[in-house]
Amino acid sequence: xQYHTPSSFDDAVAIAKDAQGVTRxxxxxxxxLVQLRADIVTPDVLIDIKKIAGVSEISRExxxxxxxxxxxxxxxxxxxxxxxEWPGLVEAMDLIGSTQVQGRxxxxxxxxxxxxxADSVPAMVAAGVTVSVTGPNGARRVAVEDIPTAPGKTxxxxxxxxxxxxxxxxxxxxxxxxxxxxxxxxxxxxVVGCGINLRLDGKxxxxxxxxxxxxxxxxxxxxxxxxxxxxxxxxxxxLDALAAAASVACKPINDKRGTIEFRTxxxxxxxxxxAKIAYQRAEAAS
Amino acid sequence: MIxxxxxxxxxxxxxLCDPRETLLxxxxxxxxxxxSKEGCGTGDCGACSVTMDGRLVCSCLVLGAEAEGKExxxxxxxxxxxxxxxxxxxxxxxAALQCGVCTPGILVATKSLLExxxxxxxxxxRYWLAGNLCRCTGYDKIIRAVMETAADLREAS
Numbered sequence: 001x002q003y004h005t006p007s008s009f010d011d012a013v014a015i016a017k018d019a020q021g022v023t024r025x026x027x028x029x030x031x032x033l034v035q036l037r038a039d040i041v042t043p044d045v046l047i048d049i050k051k052i053a054g055v056s057e058i059s060r061e062x063x064x065x066x067x068x069x070x071x072x073x074x075x076x077x078x079x080x081x082x083x084x085e086w087p088g089l090v091e092a093m094d095l096i097g098s099t100q101v102q103g104r105x106x107x108x109x110x111x112x113x114x115x116x117x118a119d120s121v122p123a124m125v126a127a128g129v130t131v132s133v134t135g136p137n138g139a140r141r142v143a144v145e146d147i148p149t150a151p152g153k154t155x156x157x158x159x160x161x162x163x164x165x166x167x168x169x170x171x172x173x174x175x176x177x178x179x180x181x182x183x184x185x186x187x188x189x190x191v192v193g194c195g196i197n198l199r200l201d202g203k204x205x206x207x208x209x210x211x212x213x214x215x216x217x218x219x220x221x222x223x224x225x226x227x228x229x230x231x232x233x234x235x236x237x238x239l240d241a242l243a244a245a246a247s248v249a250c251k252p253i254n255d256k257r258g259t260i261e262f263r264t265x266x267x268x269x270x271x272x273x274x275a276k277i278a279y280q281r282a283e284a285a286s
Numbered sequence: 287m288i289x290x291x292x293x294x295x296x297x298x299x300x301x302l303c304d305p306r307e308t309l310l311x312x313x314x315x316x317x318x319x320x321x322s323k324e325g326c327g328t329g330d331c332g333a334c335s336v337t338m339d340g341r342l343v344c345s346c347l348v349l350g351a352e353a354e355g356k357e358x359x360x361x362x363x364x365x366x367x368x369x370x371x372x373x374x375x376x377x378x379x380x381a382a383l384q385c386g387v388c389t390p391g392i393l394v395a396t397k398s399l400l401e402x403x404x405x406x407x408x409x410x411x412r413y414w415l416a417g418n419l420c421r422c423t424g425y426d427k428i429i430r431a432v433m434e435t436a437a438d439l440r441e442a443s
Contacts, residue, residue: 003288003305003351026349033347034328036306046305048352074341098417099395100332103341104348186416187330 028104063169088176092123126195135160175281243268295363303350312350332418335391361390384422
């Protein structure tokens, strides 16, 4: 295995373009190195991107944020203002793994690993996060929901890599939340996850995005669930419509962590709870 | 082979490693620092915990090559020569270990916790140490040892 530490994204892409065999980008390594050690994915070329300038920075981009591709969960949690504006996004990332994993794991890694149960991904989708992608054929901007295509698969083509994560401006009267179900309190993989982001005008919801994880081959953006609460004050009827729309969108599998029936039901329950938290946060935001 | 220059427990160290070699393997097999243990090798158990530039990580999920230019602290760096750190004394006093395989990782993780949060709640300690598995103690003695260390360190400072 070759190990490279390029100092620019251009160099990283050039290495990836010319690479023979299996190529992996290394940021926190909490998936890549597990797969390597378990002989699930044995890269021929490993490109460590952490020596590229700016990859560990969280910075303002307009009124939004630019999060570097090697920024760890711990760094997001410790940031002064990111979590005040986007508590759901930061809490979702913070749910992943242990303190030790938080010291290494990244948003971009969680996204590119392609797991439908990735905790940060529904929160990013709900927040309307986009990523910059660069590759042999140039650069493009992609919505997070368009990156995963199947379990372990992404829409990134050979030699392409994510170079930055863009979080939109929070704006006024808005809030987000992410909840997941696991059968214990820590150190587990989501059985269902739900991210909700909404904006209020007075008491009425005027914008919303609802996302579900672990209930389909990819994380879902559920537009019907958002429609169920837009224009409402999140009364009981709206919450019931939200839960119904969330459950209808589920196409889960049966596995040892949860049955199809259980996941479908819990998606609705979590959607209601996450919507209430997001609503409270939006009301509290001036 | 990759040439790596790093600092481990305050000492400058150089080594050669295969690109696939983990920092844990480097520490144990090349540098003779066998305090860090391999429990799972997949970042679940925390027995290999070290800090890298002050950040708690699993050394089984760090490549040896990634240590280039970093400062690594392992369990071997906690005691001052023959004098145990208060944390280590408290673990002995409370019998917060039985087989001892998880202990180095828990000591490193706890030291890292107390540097960031000198006055943690029990809930904070339990969440912080959620990635350090122990099959012997049932955790309670560990938590009591950590809480008492934190209290004594606060008094001493």
